[in-house]
Amino acid sequence: MHLEFRHLKTIKAIHEAGGLARAADMLHITQSALSHQIKGLEAQAGVELFVRRSKPLKLSAAGHRLLRLAEKILPEIAALEDDFANLRSGKSGRLHIAIECHACFEWLFPVLEEFRKAWPDVDVDIRPGLSFDALPALQKEEVDLVVSSDPEKLPGVTFSPLFDYEPVFVASSAHPLASKPFVEAEDFRDQMLISYPVDRARLDVFSQLLIPAGVEPRGIRQVELTAVILLLVASNRGVSVLPDWVVREVRYNSDYVTRPLTKAGVTRRLYAAVRSDDVEKPFMSHVLQLARTEPLKLQRQFATEEQL
Amino acid sequence: MHLEFRHLKTIKAIHEAGGLARAADMLHITQSALSHQIKGLEAQAGVELFVRRSKPLKLSAAGHRLLRLAEKILPEIAALEDDFANLRSGKSGRLHIAIECHACFEWLFPVLEEFRKAWPDVDVDIRPGLSFDALPALQKEEVDLVVSSDPEKLPGVTFSPLFDYEPVFVASSAHPLASKPFVEAEDFRDQMLISYPVDRARLDVFSQLLIPAGVEPRGIRQVELTAVILLLVASNRGVSVLPDWVVREVRYNSDYVTRPLTKAGVTRRLYAAVRSDDVEKPFMSHVLQLARTEPLKLQRQFATEEQL
């Protein structure tokens, strides 16, 4: 049976118009076309869909069954077209984010909270676990935004700078290194380093400090959650290096000390990688703007507290 | 946007097959046709439905939206085709009944109860209120079966005899006429007659007795429900004439007397009118058979009680 949407619209129109001729007008086709159409449809269905004994023809029982289907399905189509229209106009879309840096959750959540208020129809998601191959996944449209601190030249991918941050040494206030004004690579040689469970090339402490200096810490303990890292550090089970937006929370907690890496400190820059096609999209540029400004507020808040 | 069922099937197939080429096999068309089709679809929708950066192409976010629609709609179509197949095979259908005689409810309900067990997929309904123009409504397929005691020669309509019955006079046992062994037309002249609210030509007491004799009762009170008629008769507010299958219930109730109309009694025959096209249908012949035999059981039950 070769049913088509046209047939559903026809059934509905005939029912509403109460006859072929009027229905034909509604559908902007000739009455002849409608007659041919419903004849073909009845042949396909093998069922009489109309009562022809009366002159403005009416739906038969089977016709009403089909009408029921039409009234169920046609609004679904309309809803789809609506969704697509929103997609086209940029009011809706997909924003699946892959983050290469674990600690980014800390500032990303507030950003997305803000974002969802403005773009309720955008499908927002964060996909951890993809961190290894985030950029290829971006190119394959498996995700739509990658947060990374290592920009690369990739065709079809645009890196936008977000903000600068400082990786900061954190230890228990009871820790021997707490007495130093800053820490250096050598200081890590006999330390237990607590870090996120990712490739060490992606950890600032390695890429910026230990690998260049050729220093290997005494041991590494990998922990998923930031809160747990801080817990372990507080109980002096090891030391860690975390971005400044994370340590601001513990800076005035007397259990911890925070120190710059090297005397000058280390500065890093976060980037958002987005497919070049998407940069123009309104919701995308908005989320990028939020990701540039919102974390700064957190850092500024931290700076203000410091001056007290 | 010119969506078609073909497109839904395509989306589903591409998703399940995981690529164009396999999907084309599933749909028994060439891969080229599919490529053209989805290209056209995307142009219509104005949205990218597929991710083409990877080789077996995959659904994009919008594509998944469309897939969701497909998985909602396609089963509905299948259900429709199923229903139509049942219609064709005669397993389902519509049985809307118009009854010209009010009292027929009494035997019709047991018949339909039995019928529904055998034909659960047939849409059964009783439509009172159509009693006036029942036969034209039958021809126009507004109803499918008419119960009547006045067969006519009508093109396309077949009358099948159901069973014979006897209109019986009913009165309170305190009523003066209770002393007569039978009643005649003249007896009604000073009676209040309680009847169903239908044209008097359709009431047996008029068509068979009063109209031929030119007798007009003192008054007529029209009442919808059989139970209410009996109530009024019992309290001696009037007399009535009801079919035997109705009075059997009150025959041995000492509040009532029942008497034949005329010494010989009156015998009437009920018919079922059905469109000739429908007579062959299995469920229709079954309901006719039930309507011939089930009421007889009630009458036989009555006769047995009488012999006690």
Add this chain to the structure above:
DNA sequence: ACAGCGATGTGAAACAAACTCATAATCCTA
């Protein structure tokens, strides 16, 4: 990194289906 293969895209032509026009047949109403 590149070769080779498997998968997708494209253009022209064949094919199928839906529509229109003109007109016939039918029904409804006055």
Add this chain to the structure above:
DNA sequence: TAGGATTATGAGTTTGTTTCACATCGCTGT
């Protein structure tokens, strides 16, 4: 029962879909 309204039919045109042949693009393994 005549006239207007409604639906049916057949031929021809138009539109859209499919196929064929071939170009192009990505993935996979060495």
